[in-house]
Amino acid sequence: MTPSSSSPSPTLPIAEAVTSLLRDGMPVRFTAYDGSAVGPEDSELGLELLNRRGLAYILTAPGDLGMARAYIAGDLVLHGVHPGDPYALLTGLQGRLQFRTPSAAELVTLAKSLDLWQLRAPAPPPQERLPRWRRMVEGFRHSLARDAEAISHHYDVSNRFYELVLGPSMAYTCAIYPTATATLEEAQHEKHDLIARKLDLQPGQRLLDVGCGWGGMVRHAVRHYGVQALGVTLSKQQAEWAQAAIEREGLGDRAEVRHMDYREVAETGFDAISSIGLTEHIGVANYPAYFSQLRSRLRPGGRLLNHCITRSHNRHHPIGAFLDRYVFPDGELTGSGRIMATAQDAGLEVMHSENLRPHYAMTLTAWCRNLVENWDECVAQVGEGTARVWGLYLAGSRVGFERNETELHHVLAVRTESGDSGGFPLRPTW
16 A cells, blocks of 8 residues: 555545544544545644545554554644644544444445555554553563663654753653743753752752653752762663763762663662652552662652652553554553552652642643744654654643643652651641
């Protein structure tokens, strides 16, 4: 199956065929390469199918995955939005573009009516990472080697690309906006500082930052709170960038970032541990081992701040085919209740929890703005298909946070022993 549109004309209008796969019709203007169209004629937002390969993507994977494949491959064009920020189109489609599940016989009949006599799924775009060992032994799914591969898929893209999207802070987690008019950099500074305040960092203490990314928390804690800090990340490119930044800023005697798994950290007795955006990657079934590992690395009375994306409920809910295959392989989310319960069962005393959901919607808005403003250079760094993945992922995530489908929780816990809560204040003010 090729992208060519020069094949025989279908006997069924393509726009009508695609609409037949929807439950409630097409909510925006949809046009196809055969000249057919459906949906409101006055819509400022639209979808345009360019060729037979895009049609085959949609027919062989009816739903978000097929549409995403066609779009990332360049076979489906979005009208009325910039590819770096398709937020307006996604909000228009959210809850309204609902694919039903057709039978195999119905798909065959539909394909024949479209002159697609041998309906075969085209090769997915190269940005797609096909799932392996799905739902097999959980230990294999989150082995050291497989987790390293999954992290590399997402983070070892291009440090320059991340600089363009994230800005100078190179912080790839939810910022905390002190005011509605604060800049992204001010909000990322506030995020690191809020975590430092919740951990009650003091000069001379030892901080472990697991899943440290480009070392933003490590450098902030060392520079502003006088601690000794160790960060670990599974991304080689992140570790190299972070260590270079540490040396460039003259922090090498007090800060270090290693390319390693948090499970391989041998040191113990840390006064504080920050985990900012790691929990989403480890798998819910591995939470007991995760919290037990972090507790074992804390001194008695030491604090743990767990910052992660959560669900608005504690039921199992897959992240979806697009995110699993294109963005976060093996990623998994659950609610804050499950996180707190598992931390407690691991022997940690949960002292405080905070939902910062609106801040992530604001953060994603800023990242999309950066992607749009730097679109040409971003495309030059990673290719147009990958840049499209990012625009879709960031804007779609913003919709999820705005609609409370996803949340962002801080959970602060203490390794409490013999009644010692680590000097936790009676009424904390951060």
